Amino acid sequence: LSWAPDIIHCNDWQTGLIPLYIKDNYSWDKLFANTASLFTIHNVAYQGRFGHGTLTNAEITNDLYYPGGPVEFENTVSFLKTGIVFTDIINTVSETYAREILTNEYGAGMQYVLRERQHELYGIINGVDYEVWNPETDKYIPHHFSINDLSGKSRNKKFQLTRLGLPFDENVPLIGIVSRMVAQKGFDLIAQVMNELMKLDCQFMILGTGEDKYENICRSMEFYYKDKVRAYIGYSNELAHLTEAASDMFLMPSHYEPCGLNQIYSLKYGTVPIVRKTGGLADTVQDWNEYNSYGMDVGNGYSFEAYEGFALENAVKRAINDFHNKPVWEKIMKNGMARDYSWRKSAEKYVELYNKAISKRRG
Known part of the structure; x- marks a missing residue:
């Protein structure tokens, strides 16, 4: 190509060798003398770990492989660790997750490397x-709406419930879930309090696939509570959009969530998120009751900290209670809809990191 990039933006373990190649394998090539790197971690649990033979295959010098060395991790060659060690700047996909991966609970063993x-x-x-x-x-929903005209949201709810064969009542909240059905996404908590949740005056629309036991729990919820629950085991992009548009609330009780996107979609659609306060969920969802207790009406959802079923149940109850106060509920909806999580804002922050990396590389 005969041109030198100012920066190479590497994403996850699959690109973890690039910073090493720039600084070691191709250090002789003056073309890359000023090329910086940014290494983005989307999930620290995925570490790209391979056997010792990878050193030869990937042309990594043996001098870098020793206990605690820059490419060695628990007797394997880790591409994730390599990227962390050799890149100029590191980032992950939320400020809270960046702090969490420094801890023993969330660091997946890589916390010691990251702390350095x-x-x-x-x-x-x-x-x-x-x-x-x-x-x-949105081309997938029958009734469009906006922060200035919310009338279409109720019509979407009625459309969705009628289509699903569930009774429509504007005073009964519909709670949506679009997720992989795995413990990491909090389905173990849902299983803990399933019977208690079914006693609440609300309905559920659940969409996703995952572990058999959680899929079966969702099927049983629909079987035993035919007027309250619909579970679609599979994925439908159309149904995902409809669920966001029609639901009054969106449940994301994740054990950990580096960023999360569905809670951001939910905010835009006036679908009030109920989340566990972790990772990107903590950064994007502000608990209405918590902020209201300080005299601030800026909350856009509900959150809980303890990874316990009762904490999830309590958050859902708080949301349902406020749902019946229509002026308060509309305020919460509009607080969320007014937020801007477009790529434009994120891109501006990435440009700042590019400049940091370039400055560091060039000294």
């Missing part, structure tokens, strides 16, 4: 494409 570089570790929330996820233009 914590002053060069940043968090930037993922952006969303509002040309695709926008209730004013």
Whole structure:
């Protein structure tokens, strides 16, 4: 190509060798003498770990492989660790997750490596494409609506419930879930309090696939509570959009969530998120009751900290209670709809990190 990039933006373990190649394998090539790198971690649990033979296959010098060395991790060659060690700047996909992965609970063993570089570790929330996820233009929903005219949201709810064969009552909240059905997404908590949730005056629309036991729990919820629950085991892009547009609330009780996107979609659609306060969920969802207790009416959802079923249940109850106070509920909806999580804002922050990396590389 005969041109030198100012920066190479590497994403996850699959690109973890690039910073090493720039600084070692191709250090002789003056073309890359000023090329910096940014390494983005989307999920620290995915570490790209391979056997010792990878050193030869990947042309990594044996001098870098020793206990605690820059490419060695628990007797394997880790591409993730390699990227962390050799890149100029590191970031992950939310400020809270950037702090969490420094801890023993969330670091997946990589926390010790990251702590060595914590002053060069940043968090930037993922952006969303509002040309695709926008209730004013969404091609998958029958009734468009906006922050200035919410009437279409109730019509979407009625459309969705009628289509699903569930009774429509504007005073009964519909709670949506679009997720992989796995413990990491909090389905173990849902299983803990399933019977208690079914006693509440609300309905559920659940969409996704995952572990058999959680799929079967969702099927049983629909079987035993035919007037309250519909579970679609599979994935439908149309149904995902409809669920966002029609639901009054959106449940995301994740054990950990580096960023999360569905809570951001939900905010745009006036679908009030109920989340566990972790990772990107903590950065994008502000608990209405918590902020209201400080005299601030800026909350846009509900959150809980303890990874316990009762904490999830309590958050859902608080949301349902406020749902019946229509002026308060509309305020919460509009607080969320007014937020801007477009890629434009995230891109501006990435440009800042590019400049940091370039400055560091060039000294």
